[in-house]
Amino acid sequence: METIGQILRNKRHELGLLLRQVSAYVDIDQAILSKIERNERKPTKEILERLAEILKLDKDELMIQFLSDKIAYEIVNEDCANKALKVAERKIKYLKSHPVKN
Amino acid sequence: METIGQILRNKRHELGLLLRQVSAYVDIDQAILSKIERNERKPTKEILERLAEILKLDKDELMIQFLSDKIAYEIVNEDCANKALKVAERKIKYLKSHPVKN
DNA sequence: TTATATTTGACATTTATTGTCAAGTTATAA
DNA sequence: TTATAACTTGACAATAAATGTCAAATATAA
Numbered sequence: 001m002e003t004i005g006q007i008l009r010n011k012r013h014e015l016g017l018l019l020r021q022v023s024a025y026v027d028i029d030q031a032i033l034s035k036i037e038r039n040e041r042k043p044t045k046e047i048l049e050r051l052a053e054i055l056k057l058d059k060d061e062l063m064i065q066f067l068s069d070k071i072a073y074e075i076v077n078e079d080c081a082n083k084a085l086k087v088a089e090r091k092i093k094y095l096k097s098h099p100v101k102n
Numbered sequence: 103m104e105t106i107g108q109i110l111r112n113k114r115h116e117l118g119l120l121l122r123q124v125s126a127y128v129d130i131d132q133a134i135l136s137k138i139e140r141n142e143r144k145p146t147k148e149i150l151e152r153l154a155e156i157l158k159l160d161k162d163e164l165m166i167q168f169l170s171d172k173i174a175y176e177i178v179n180e181d182c183a184n185k186a187l188k189v190a191e192r193k194i195k196y197l198k199s200h201p202v203k204n
Numbered sequence: 205t206t207a208t209a210t211t212t213g214a215c216a217t218t219t220a221t222t223g224t225c226a227a228g229t230t231a232t233a234a
Numbered sequence: 235t236t237a238t239a240a241c242t243t244g245a246c247a248a249t250a251a252a253t254g255t256c257a258a259a260t261a262t263a264a
Binding site: 063064067068072075080082084085086087088089090091092094096 | 174
């Protein structure tokens with residue numbers, strides 16, 4: 001199972017790009033990119049989108065990896081993780097079909 | 103679909119308890135409890151456990167509501183919310199079967 | 205060695221979460 | 235109506251978490 005960091009690093013290597021080149025394009029410190037690739041930090045959504053651009057990765061696919069990482073990370077240690085996911089699924093369906101007015 | 107706030111408030115009313123009684127037991131400001139019951143704030147895990155005690159609610163069930171609320175809230179606006187949930191499920195299975203040593 | 209690439213960690217800054225408090229509203233009883 | 239109790243609201247403070255910056259350390263290769 002590939003982490004988001006591994007996906008980013010693998011693709012960067014495939015394209016023969018250096019940390020400093022990608023981080024310059026994305027406009028972040030290369031230390032941060034290094035940490036993102038080693039899953040020591042999570043990218044922001046904005047950073048992720050620019051990474052998708054320069055690394056020619058599918059934005060949606062990357063976003064799915066990003067969100068699923070976040071969710072998995074925050075509940076993996078809970079006994080009821082799987083039940084919580086199921087309920088979350090129902091809640092999301094419900095919320096999407098019952099939009100809230102502001 | 104019942105929110106966690108509704109569950110807490112309904113049960114409190116069933117038991118005929120006042121905000122100030124429950125908040126005293128849980129040792130939080132009653133303003134916070136009021137907000138939790140109206141879903142304006144999220145309880146911490148610790149608060150939730152004490153609420154389960156005094157309200158005679160099932161701790162695990164409440165934790166499931168709590169976690170699923172959090173997950174649903176943080177991805178409901180994403181187009182790929184459902185896909186992300188599915189992938190998160192796989193990741194959690196993987197992580198649980200491949201424990202990381204520290 | 206020298207040069208280049210990456211990693212690490214201390215620290216600062218920013219943003220989000222949580223708690224405190226007093227004043228405000230609502231509902232109900234007297 | 236006034237008085238009281240229950241609850242709500244919002245401004246603000248305190249704390250914790252996320253994010254960014256930088257320079258020094260480490261690795262890798264020529």
